[in-house]
Amino acid sequence: MNEITQTETIAIPMLEQRLMDRFATEDTRLPLPELQRRALSSFLENGFPKTKSERYKYSPFRNFALEQDLVVLPAEPPDAATIASLALPEMDDLVVVLINGTYAPHLSKLDALPNGVNIEPLADALRSGNEQALRHFDRIANPSEDAFVAINTALLTDGLLVQVKASKMVEPILHIVNVVNVVNDAFVQPRMLVVVDSGASIRIVESRIALSATAPFVNMVSEWMIAEHAQVSYHLLQDVGEDTKEHHTLASKQETGSVFSTNVLTLSGKAVRNNQNYLPNAEFCETNLNAVVVAQGNMHVDNATFVDHACPNCASNESYKHILGGKSTGVFNGKIMVRQDAQKTNAYQSNKTILTSDEARIYTKPELEIYADDVKCSHGAATGKMDNEALFYLRARGLNEAAAKKMLLIAFAGDVTGKITLEALREDWNARIADRI
Amino acid sequence: MLEIQNLHAAIEGHEILRGVNLNIQPGEVHAIMGPNGSGKSTLASVLAGREEYEVTEGTVLFDGQTLLEMEPDERACEGLFLAFQYPVELPGVNMMTFLRESVNSVRKYRSQEPLSGAAFLKFIKEKQAMVEMKESLTNRAVNEGFSGGEKKRNEIFQMALLEPKLAVLDETDSGLDIDALRIVANGVNALRDAKRSFLVITHYQRLLEYIVPDFVHVLVNGRIVKSGTKELALELEEKGYDWIKEDLALEAV
Numbered sequence: 001m002n003e004i005t006q007t008e009t010i011a012i013p014m015l016e017q018r019l020m021d022r023f024a025t026e027d028t029r030l031p032l033p034e035l036q037r038r039a040l041s042s043f044l045e046n047g048f049p050k051t052k053s054e055r056y057k058y059s060p061f062r063n064f065a066l067e068q069d070l071v072v073l074p075a076e077p078p079d080a081a082t083i084a085s086l087a088l089p090e091m092d093d094l095v096v097v098l099i100n101g102t103y104a105p106h107l108s109k110l111d112a113l114p115n116g117v118n119i120e121p122l123a124d125a126l127r128s129g130n131e132q133a134l135r136h137f138d139r140i141a142n143p144s145e146d147a148f149v150a151i152n153t154a155l156l157t158d159g160l161l162v163q164v165k166a167s168k169m170v171e172p173i174l175h176i177v178n179v180v181n182v183v184n185d186a187f188v189q190p191r192m193l194v195v196v197d198s199g200a201s202i203r204i205v206e207s208r209i210a211l212s213a214t215a216p217f218v219n220m221v222s223e224w225m226i227a228e229h230a231q232v233s234y235h236l237l238q239d240v241g242e243d244t245k246e247h248h249t250l251a252s253k254q255e256t257g258s259v260f261s262t263n264v265l266t267l268s269g270k271a272v273r274n275n276q277n278y279l280p281n282a283e284f285c286e287t288n289l290n291a292v293v294v295a296q297g298n299m300h301v302d303n304a305t306f307v308d309h310a311c312p313n314c315a316s317n318e319s320y321k322h323i324l325g326g327k328s329t330g331v332f333n334g335k336i337m338v339r340q341d342a343q344k345t346n347a348y349q350s351n352k353t354i355l356t357s358d359e360a361r362i363y364t365k366p367e368l369e370i371y372a373d374d375v376k377c378s379h380g381a382a383t384g385k386m387d388n389e390a391l392f393y394l395r396a397r398g399l400n401e402a403a404a405k406k407m408l409l410i411a412f413a414g415d416v417t418g419k420i421t422l423e424a425l426r427e428d429w430n431a432r433i434a435d436r437i
Numbered sequence: 438m439l440e441i442q443n444l445h446a447a448i449e450g451h452e453i454l455r456g457v458n459l460n461i462q463p464g465e466v467h468a469i470m471g472p473n474g475s476g477k478s479t480l481a482s483v484l485a486g487r488e489e490y491e492v493t494e495g496t497v498l499f500d501g502q503t504l505l506e507m508e509p510d511e512r513a514c515e516g517l518f519l520a521f522q523y524p525v526e527l528p529g530v531n532m533m534t535f536l537r538e539s540v541n542s543v544r545k546y547r548s549q550e551p552l553s554g555a556a557f558l559k560f561i562k563e564k565q566a567m568v569e570m571k572e573s574l575t576n577r578a579v580n581e582g583f584s585g586g587e588k589k590r591n592e593i594f595q596m597a598l599l600e601p602k603l604a605v606l607d608e609t610d611s612g613l614d615i616d617a618l619r620i621v622a623n624g625v626n627a628l629r630d631a632k633r634s635f636l637v638i639t640h641y642q643r644l645l646e647y648i649v650p651d652f653v654h655v656l657v658n659g660r661i662v663k664s665g666t667k668e669l670a671l672e673l674e675e676k677g678y679d680w681i682k683e684d685l686a687l688e689a690v
Contacts, residue, residue, distance in 0.1 A: 388488075393525040395509040396485050396518075397535075397595060398542035404510075407538060411529030411578075418529075 039153035068187035090424040101190030116168035122159035141251035159191030201231035224252035261288035295328035302331035324360035444495035455659035471656035485519035514546035516602030520592040527579035586617035593624040610644035622647030642674035
């Protein structure tokens, strides 16, 4: 008990001081000094969510952050062969590589970039007065309400902007290889802003990987502006290795009739927190959010989702699946808000967990707040062990124990992976899941 | 093929099998009949290797090997097949994936090359016809939403694919109407040959009209108390099980 109090009283001012020092010395800032200063003040004022805070009840992310080095010391950049090893089948025409959040042109492949798609460093876009970037950057995620977003904004030196022009259907899949590569226990702040204009569509796959042998903390923020009738699908693979901590804030805003689908596969990380906030901000939006978590060892994975239905006639579908082994911990907090005006909302949420060991645990909390009276909302949460009858049935048909378990767990994840329409990606993910169980 | 000697088995401390002796030669069809709770399904479960049952005494030789030391999947690969009384639904597991994995697991164990996609499809089609299995069923999740008859047919279908040395049919007739029963029985009969043996467990004689056994055994209270030929089944049908129990009571005195 004493130890914890000490950390609270000593280390926090230390981080604050370090943040201020860092902020004062940094010379490669974004051309938005006022906005960054505000973010810093906001953090200094509000601090991290307290351990008692409901939102971080099971996940002491503030403690993790306190230990990190604010100076990012990059390692020797990865060579082309290393990047090539991260390539995904049938998704290697359009590759953007980020190293510690900074666009690496020499490792990226943008020859096949179609007209109407703009991919550029965020700092360049802001400096050159890119109107959409200036309008949406830091407006979808909210630094005044979230310490991790505030730190990201305050310390940001660069990030990635992806822009798709109106009506543009982007044929090739955009693969973003988001690599952390440092020689210290750095606090890395990658940032991404995706603006998809009306009627456009794009499919984005991201591989988030750490190549470092150190214990960095990735504090990622991605903002998504999806204009009317645009269609965006985003598939994120989180595989940062067993020593890396990861905090991801995804914030999206959708306009009329747009569709935004996200699929997240979490495979490693010492501790992973996903804050995913979706705002269908006009009528007839469709929001799909799915995830599979496969955890082993002492992994800790915390998914906090929030779908904020503010307008009528929208639909959201959420399915989160956990396969937890070893001494791993899963946390799921799925909030769905249906505001008074959001009549005819159709919201579905499901969280299912299989515990493959006696020491793994899951804390799950569906949280539905409904203020409209003509809506269809449902949720379900289930936690259990592997079905022994099913296992025996498969073994009685010649499958050994490992193969039988694998088959059942792949089927369990199938509710999510089955929704991935890109066949090559679905197979890739199934193979990765099978690898980890 | 199968030699069971003095087999005792218990579940949660309750002894169910109390010394079963049974000898099945290659190509023979044996039927085990008996009243509810006599241990019929326990015998099937113990043979297939269900973990909940504890074997407290006795030996089982399967094709010369000690069966009870093998894992359930080894038993399957060695050629023992259990047609489940209650086939398990496997949501999300596609039939084709399941069947292919199953067939290729067994082939691998027997040092055979795995069947290629095309060869496997051909193989499936052949066997499907045998049990009059609707093609649409092979595109679904295993047993999910199948009718009772479809589930049982699926068991026989899998048996045909795995080509076992010994098939144990655990109350395969239960819950089947006459048409389904005939289809299942035809499937079994088509697989009968000089090498393959069957152990047919049933409560009713009617299945044995279609699958005619070489021997019939009566299991009461965890022991085989009477053995005979197919006529014994008819006698049981006519008189019920009570007369055997009475005979036993007399012997005990």
